[in-house]
Each structure stands twice: as C-alpha cells, then as structure tokens.
Amino acid sequence: GYSWAYSGAHGEKTWPTNYGFCGGVYQSPLDFHENILQYDSSLRPIKLFGYDVATAESFTVSNNGHSVSVTLVPTMKIEIEPFHYTASQLHLHWGHKNNPKGSEHCIEGRRFPAEVHVVHYNSDKYTDITKATEAADGLAVLGILIEVGSFNPSFENILSHLNSIKYKDQSIQIAGFNVQELFPKRLDEYFRYEGSLTTPPCNPSVLWTVFRNPVLISEAQEQKACR
Numbered sequence: 109g110y111s112w113a114y115s116g117a118h119g120e121k122t123w124p125t126n127y128g129f130c131g132g133v134y135q136s137p138l139d140f141h142e143n144i145l146q147y148d149s150s151l152r153p154i155k156l157f158g159y160d161v162a163t164a165e166s167f168t169v170s171n172n173g174h175s176v177s178v179t180l181v182p183t184m185k186i187e188i189e190p191f192h193y194t195a196s197q198l199h200l201h202w203g204h205k206n207n208p209k210g211s212e213h214c215i216e217g218r219r220f221p222a223e224v225h226v227v228h229y230n231s232d233k234y235t236d237i238t239k240a241t242e243a244a245d246g247l248a249v250l251g252i253l254i255e256v257g258s259f260n261p262s263f264e265n266i267l268s269h270l271n272s273i274k275y276k277d278q279s280i281q282i283a284g285f286n287v288q289e290l291f292p293k294r295l296d297e298y299f300r301y302e303g304s305l306t307t308p309p310c311n312p313s314v315l316w317t318v319f320r321n322p323v324l325i326s327e328a329q330e331q332k333a334c335r
C-alpha cells in the first residue's frame with residue numbers, strides 16, 4: 109500500500125487521496141459527548157476468555173512505524189453477543205512532545221495521554237483477520253483510555269521493552285502475561301458504536317467498545333512511551 113503518516117507529506121489530510129474509506133461517514137475516532145450518547149441497558153459486560161496467558165507463551169512486541177503493536181495468541185477471545193471474536197494484536201496510541209495527549213477517543217472533549225486498542229476479528233464468521241477487515245461486521249476493537257497517576261506494573265510488561273524497539277520493523281519476544289490486567293475493573297461500563305479503523309485503509313468494519321473508566325500509569329511510564 110501507500111505510505112501514510114500522522115503528519116507531514118503523507119499526513120491525515122492526504123489519507124482520503126490514497127485510501128477510499130478514509131474521511132468517510134463511519135469514521136473513527138469519536139468524541140463521546142452527551143448529546144450523541146444514549147444509555148443502552150441491553151449492553152452486556154464484555155466477556156474475556158483466555159486472556160490470562162501463561163509465561164511459557166510469548167508475544168511479539170514490534171514497532172511497525174505507526175505504533176507499538178503486541179501480537180497476541182488466538183486462544184484469547186472475547187464474546188460480544190451473539191458472536192465470539194479472536195484477538196489479533198494490541199497497539200498503543202500516545203502523543204508527542206508538542207502534543208502530549210495522544211488518545212484517539214475523547215470524553216466530553218477531553219483527550220487522554222494515551223489509549224490502548226485490542227484488535228479482534230469475528231472468528232464465528234471469518235477464517236482470518238484479513239477477510240474480516242474487508243467485512244462491515246468483521247472487527248471488534250476494545251479501547252482502554254490511559255490517565256497519568258500511580259505506577260502500573262502490568263503495563264511494564266510492554267513499556268519496559270520500548271527501548272529495544274526504537275526503530276521501525278524492530279521486534280522482540282516477551283513472555284505471556286494476564287492481558288486483562290491492562291483493563292479497567294468495570295467491563296460493563298463502556299461506550300459502543302459502529303466505526304472504522306482509525307488508520308489507513310480506514311475500513312468501516314469495526315464494532316468499537318471504549319471503556320468508560322481510564323486505567324492509570326505513572327508520569328515516568330507515560331514518558332517512556334511519549335517520544
């Protein structure tokens with residue numbers, strides 16, 4: 109595909125030129141503000157299966173030039189009735205020195221220092237994520253907003269390795285850990301909407317779940333991520 113970036117000659121304004129879906133109507137991310145929100149009591153808690161990955165297993169942490177991504181194992185699944193979705197990868201969005209708040213979703217116009225996305229595909233309907241990405245109902249991404257506060261040992265599983273993947277295409281293996289520890293406690297409090305990938309090719313194929321409560325990492329941990 110074409111090269112794209114978050115700024116410069118291939119920045120966000122150029123994305124629609126090379127990627128037909130970018131700039132479309134179902135585009136993510138969103139600002140969750142009160143006059144677009146509607147309480148829905150039928151929404152059930154997100155169920156996680158196989159998230160407590162043994163240390164004998166390994167995840168690949170890599171710098172793909174756009175974000176740090178962690179390749180997950182296919183025994184990790186979620187259920188969003190009536191479908192089961194298999195985990196593919198998680199990745200981080202954070203800011204830069206001159207624009208330190210890097211979350212993609214906002215709450216009442218408030219942007220957070222960072223955001224984690226855990227990407228899953230509908231494995232009841234599609235055999236792999238490539239096919240699922242082409243389908244309007246193919247993907248389910250869980251969003252975890254990050255706020256600065258107390259030190260978070262669980263995030264060290266990822267953040268402690270960032271120095272060894274400073275450059276694009278660098279990757280390392282890390283031991284499995286309980287990925288649920290990255291999540292907020294309340295898996296029943298979240299924002300839900302049908303949207304898109306937030307990066308090219310911006311496919312409108314994502315059922316978004318962004319948890320209402322942020323998780324905390326320390327200032328020092330945030331600076332490890334923020335370049």
Ligand SMILES: NS(=O)(=O)c1c(F)c(F)c(S(=O)(=O)CCO)c(N[C@H]2CCc3ccccc32)c1F
Pocket residue numbers: 172174175177196197199225227237238241249304305306307308
């Ligand atoms: N914010 S987001 O959740 O929309 C989102 C990203 F922001 C992002 F950067 C990536 S990526 O793969 O790390 C790099 C560009 O695809 C993906 N990757 C997904 C998209 C399709 C696909 C296929 C295989 C593995 C991962 C992904 C993504 F879903």
Ligand SMILES: [Zn+2]
Pocket residue numbers: 199201225306
């Ligand atoms: Zn993302």
